Amino acid sequence: MPSAAPDRNDLSASADRAARCAEAARGLTVPLLLHRNATEFGDLPALTALGADETLTWSALRDRVAHTARGLSVLGLGAGDRMLINMSSRPEHWILDLAAVHLGAIPSTVYATLSPDQLRYLAEHSGAEVVVLEGDAELARWAPILAEVPTIRHVVTVSGQASADGRVVTLAELAATGAAAHRADPGAFEKRWREVPPEAPVTMLYTSGTTGDPKGVVLTHHNVVYQCVLIEDTVSTPDHARSLAYLPLAHIAERMLGIYYPLYRAGHVTICPDQKQLLAALIAVRPISFFGVPRVWEKMVAGVQAQISAADERVRAAFDAASTAALEGYRLRAAGSLVPPALAARIAALDEAVLRPLRTKLGLDELVWAGSGAAPIPVSTLLYLAGLGIDVFEVWGMTETTGTCTINTPAAFRTGSVGRVNPGMELRVVEDGEILVRGPLVCSGYLTAGGDVEPITDAGGWLATGDVGVLDDDGYLTITDRKKELIINSGGKNISPAQIESLLRAHPLIGQAVAIGDRRPFVTALIVLDEEIAPMWARGKGLPDTSIAALATDPLLHAQITAAVDAANAKLSRPEQVKAFRIMPAPWTPESGELTPTLKLRRRIVTDRHAAAIDALYDTPSTP
Template sequence: MREFTSPAPAGPPARGGLADSLYDTAERSPGLVQLARRSGSGEEWHEVTASVFRDEVMALAKGLLTRGVRYGDRVALMSRTRYEWTLFDYALWSVGAITVPVYPTASAEQVRWILAETQAVACLVEDEDHAMTVGAVCDALPELTGIWQLDRDCTAAITEDGRGVPDSLVHRQRLGVTAENVATVVYTSGTTGRPKGCLLTHGDLATAADALLDGWGDVFRDTGGPQPSTLLFLPLAHVYGRMVQVAAVRGGFRIGHVAEVSTDSLLPAFASYRPTFLHMVPYVLDKVFHQARRAAEEAGRGELFEQARQVAVEWATAREQRALGRGPGPGPKLRLRHLAYERTVYQRLRAVLGGRVRGMMCGGSSLGRELGLFFTGVGLDLYEGYGLTETSAAITANPAGRQKLGTVGRPVPGATVAIADDGEVWVRGAGVFGGYLNHPHCTAESLFDGWFGTGDLGSLDEDGYLTITGRKKDVIVTSSGKNLAPTALEERVQAHPLVSQCLVVGDDRPYVAALITLDPAALAHWLKTHGRGQLDPWAVLSDEELHAEIQRAVAAANTAVSRAESIRAFRLLPREFDVDQGLLTPSLKLRRSAIVAYYGQDIEELYAP
């Protein structure tokens, strides 16, 4: 088994609970701006200092004690990403309670399963719909004693209940929390079955956050620049978003919240908040890139944008090679060409993200190398990483100043990554969880002598950089016995601007085929530039010119694989896979088995004689 280890962080191991850093910062730097929040739908951000946030957390914690929340109790949080989630997280941790994130899109059955398994004593919900979802199953939840609704100002009501409770009572609870105590039960995304609750301790999250700050602190901080700040739009029910929150609070960074992961919501927020760094997912980067390209084409600057894209990729590639000691870096001609596009293209694209972003970390799913090189070449240093719920988010990331885009980097400080004989990625160290709630058999199957088997396939290069090639359970075996990990092929098809999603099929079939969805905005732009009127979804699927365009995307993807692995047939679908259909996880990963079942008839027709 080949493995690679990164040196442990220089600082001491984490002690105490996650809430301690909040109180320590408020004591040390009371005027430090810790968060910023918006009121209503306005674009004005109101700063919240460390001392003000501590006081809000303390007041809410006292109210939670009055409501009957005790040390070790589990409380569910079902909401989109917003200021109050962070407030409740730290108030609950202040009294030694355990938080249980629930995706706001969860069905009643999923909510019932999570609340019953965790024996949650209360559930915080965002709105009436969420309250009704929980209410529909509460008869089966005898431990549930309260449903608190944010849109009915439960925060103020709970805070009011705590008036008269001494601060010392909260501090007594908080100081009893150790790094070994469970902080949160975070459920896996459920791409391969029913979600399982991962038991993450205060030490797991703190260690993982500190490893991130230790290895990439200079990326976030800029000497002489503004206070590091990030805009948190990732779901806080997902471990990635949660880790960003914990790291920002521990690092003294300013946090803002945005509830919707869509360019319509994010772009105005980026412009008004002006973050200095971002934690991204490939979905958002892809949308930003394609929107910028469409805008350029509509303005008659499509050729200019394409030339600028090519130069950005070349410049970032040369710079990467220099950082790795394998080349001299961008030459004089390339530097001049790059400078020529700085004001006309690159500066404008950076302005879309607020104009102050220095670096971005990207994870959650695979990012195409060319897209990563493009954003780096534009002046937005990109650091791709990899992690799972079971590893408290990132277990690998590209080192600061030594990125190899297309890989997910090296182990974070204190972590080890190994490749088993069958190609599975195994990890240990920095934030790896202790087990699944109520599932000792699954825990025993996943953990062995400190190692966690991720279920992902990958490879380590000579420098210890990890490349993820697919999921063990996703490997397709055709009827002729050919094995194929579909992820890389799907990503190549999705590189075409019209393609939104691609699912490769072919298990026990004579050849490989694909289900493909189209990006609505890109399709509208394509129809307009081709002098075509809008088509209804079903007419789109039978349009010969459009079909030929997607065929070219499939043919280009097939050049990277053998004939036996290539896509021989495909079916365009009338709508994108989405969470509401149950075809995507809340973190926007494909639920392969659900898609295959939902579109079973379409798949059968792909193989009809």
């Protein structure tokens, strides 16, 4: 299959960089990194909960991990055993996860938004012997599952109550038992973690399940350490840097940037448990690097736009001048050109006077690197951010590739692409446009119901990603769609829904959009209003009812969405243009089911659940 690709599509990074990264990752494991940090950087801060008085140093963190590991060992958790974690982001989450890893066990964080049926599936499929739950509310939710899944021998509750039969134990009890065992025989802990090889599993992450049952992706210590080495080799950030963890730890991006990379660089992580506190957390932490899924950046842009539009004419003029200059420099750098000294000086002066104060209000004034991934981000969003002096570099990858597989960098980027392939990785685009990859970031496989790990690559080691893309002559990859999500209309035309949806979502009033048209005569769209920006806009217009349900039928707002659809259509070919749309009366969320926990569209659920609304668009189409 790979041999069908043109030679120029068979890319690998330079051999010297790949060799350097391979050597840097050789022999390293997560326990070894924690041991190094506690030994060499023991007094430096490692972990803080937002607003908490206590900060765990690397030395204190390792002590807590050792005690918890011994406690889990007393429960019978050992090498190869699985442990599910269903709790919010808090220091105890990190400690329990790392404790399991030190025993050679496989921790797996599950999304808090999963339904009871989904949790039951994961409990049965994983064969987990230990489950960690936050408190009594989670215990009540899991009660039917615990009664039906006998493989779960023990439950650890962080803030709930223990059970009389001993099946449910508190974390405090477990840690106390483990601390006593560790004091009596500290060598047992040290011996156990040293027996964990780089090829052993470090975590299992269940995919979001956009098209079916979730798959348990098994990643190794070498997978995550190699990704850390690549990040360090590619992105220039200082040692012991501040970072903010706010995404769920079931998300590969947060696992890499919130656990493994700070371990590798001995950084200081502050945990923000609630994304509604994100702005306050950014201002408090002022992170050196920040990764945001596209929706985070889109909301940030919408907030700045609202602030600028409400300012007086003098402020707007100053912003326009500074933003125009910053964007001019950004475009030159994106083209690989030098910024002339006079322009660079002008950009610096305007940035200090106008843009840096804006970034300070966002908590991003000390940012060295910013990234986006997990879903396509509109180019218009990237350009607006560049006009704020925030260069956001898009990356591409998947859980199965331990996060990034390709990356844009400050030294080499192309707006709208997802960058070039990482050192040591190989990438091919085959005849039907599907992207194939192989190399040290590809996971060891999927967990089977029987407990084995089944490889997901072909005989040549290639992973078929399911993503469709194109490579330019300089090796930059652009993702055009998911292979199984291409629209083929009734005329046989192949259409990318991702491109249409990205253009629609560029409008601040639109939170989500899904393009419809497979086996249909033309393209239509379901549009979901942004639940923060739309009410804010409505209040500014003096509308009496600012609820999403009311705005969905409001003529003034409908006119705004019509204009947004017209603007998107102007950038699309005739077969791609949206001929009719409907504004949905309620938001789509992971809880409502239309989105995955990582905010990807569940297209099959959308089309099934809203079939009547879709059919109505084709029964009585109205051209916007």
